[in-house]
Amino acid sequence: MTVWDRLVGQRPVVHALSQAASGRGMTHAWLFTGPPGSGRSNAAIAFAGALQCEQQGCGECHECVTVAAGSHADVNVVRTQKLSIGVDEVRHLVRSASLRPVGRRWQVLIVEDADRLTDQAFNALLKAIEEPTPHTVWMLCAPSVEDVLPTIRSRCRLVTLTTPTTRDVADFLVRTADVTPSLAAYAARASQGHIGRARALALDEATRNRRREVVSLPSRLTGLGACMNAAANLAEVAKEEADAITSEYDVREKADLDASYGVVERGRRPREYAPALAALDKAQKTRAKRQVLDVVDRSLMDLVSVYRDAIALRAGAPGELVNEEMRGEIAELARVSTPEEHLIRIERIFQAREQMLDYNVPVALALESMMVGLQLERSAR
Structure with a gap:
């Protein structure tokens, strides 16, 4: 398996990058764009492996394996669990870019979620991209x-x-995941082309159960009480899932901090420990908030898929539904509401999403307003 085999449905991209890796069309800065789950970071990492590989991405040599594993000395990947990437992180990366590569080929710096860079971070990055050092490649x-x-x-x-x-x-x-064709087909439809989400749905039953709970909500929003319960349950499940993801990171980071300040060995806390602990606590709370928003955002997109299916079914559009396994429930939604009413529901969902992501409205409050809006539109008819 070559490095390019990890890119799903991206043949033109594979061709362009493989050509660049062999020396045709190579440049010092790249911007990878695409919808969530399309594989932006996977493409960047595959390209980095091809640049380090003598055979332009064989997938089996030491260079390809270490790049894919995240342990290659000349490939630095910046990821964030926070809401933004600050200027200090970028300045550290810029300093790394000024060094010569350890190996004989390229120094590669990959910034995932470059859209989360603050204005100061962008400005710090601009000079490094304007005046690149030899053998340095930036990938955003x-x-x-x-x-x-x-x-x-x-x-x-x-x-x-x-x-x-x-x-x-x-x-x-x-x-790649050793699952049955039927389960793979379900995960592919339900993920709507999001590779990471598709793998999670295919491999984890709990993830599948959580999604089934979310997509069953529209048919249950029959009154104010049901709407408020649905909002509370969705907020609670999102927090539980986010806590499960972040708790392991939190414990590991706290242990690393204690070890770095000698808290365990010395049995006391030096003066510098308290501000470091406060900074860590703040960063962990920010990460937890982002994770909750990410989980809720996935659920909102699952809700949208139900209403889109209802519109497609009412309009007689050909092809399978995203939620083909619940065609009966969707047919009932299509019967009781017009496509225009479903479009209003979708607008309500995107309004709630904007409130949480852009205006910092509390998750529970935004979800309550959204759920009531979904139910009231149906009652009005």
Whole structure:
């Protein structure tokens, strides 16, 4: 398996990057864009492996294996669990970019979620991209070019990924996750082309159960009490899932902090420990908040898929539904409401999403307003 085999449904991208890795069209800065789950960071990491590999991405040599594992000395990947990437992190990365590569080929710096860079961080990055050092390659990943400053994107070669087809995702799961074709087909449809989400749905029954609970909500929003309960349950499940994801990180980071300040060995806390602990606590709370928002956001997109299916069914659109396994419930939704009313529901969902992500409205409050709005539109009819 070559490094390119991990990219699902991205043949034009694979061709362009493999050509660049062999020396045709190579440049010092790249911007990878595409919808969530399309594989932006996977494409960047695959390209980094190809640049370090003598055979442009064989997938089996030491260079390819260590890049994929995240342990290659000349490939630095910046990820964040926080709401933003600050200037200090970028300045550290810029200092790394000024060093010569340990090996004989490239120093590669990959910034995932480049859309989360603060304005100060973007400005710190701009100078490094404007005046690149030899053998240094920058790779930025963002949902769209509009998420990156014009002065940055104008200096990058654009690589645009698309949402892979359901068939491509299902074939990938059967090939790499060792699941049955029927389960792979369900995960591919339900994920709507999001590779990471598809793997989670295919491999984890708890993830499948949580999604089934979410997509069953529209048919149960028959009164104010049901709406409030649905909002409370969704907020609680999101927090529980986020806590399960972040708690392991929190414990490990606290242990590392204690070890670095000698708290365990010395049995006392030095003066510098308290501010460091406060900074860690603040960072962990920020990460927990982002994780809750990420979980809720996935649930909202699952809700949207139900209403889109109802619109498609009412309009007689060909092809399978995203939620094909609940066609009966969706047929009932299509019967009791017009497509225009379902579009209003979808608008309500995106309003709640905007409130939480852009205006910092508390999750529970935004969900309560949204659920009531979904039910009231049906009652009005």
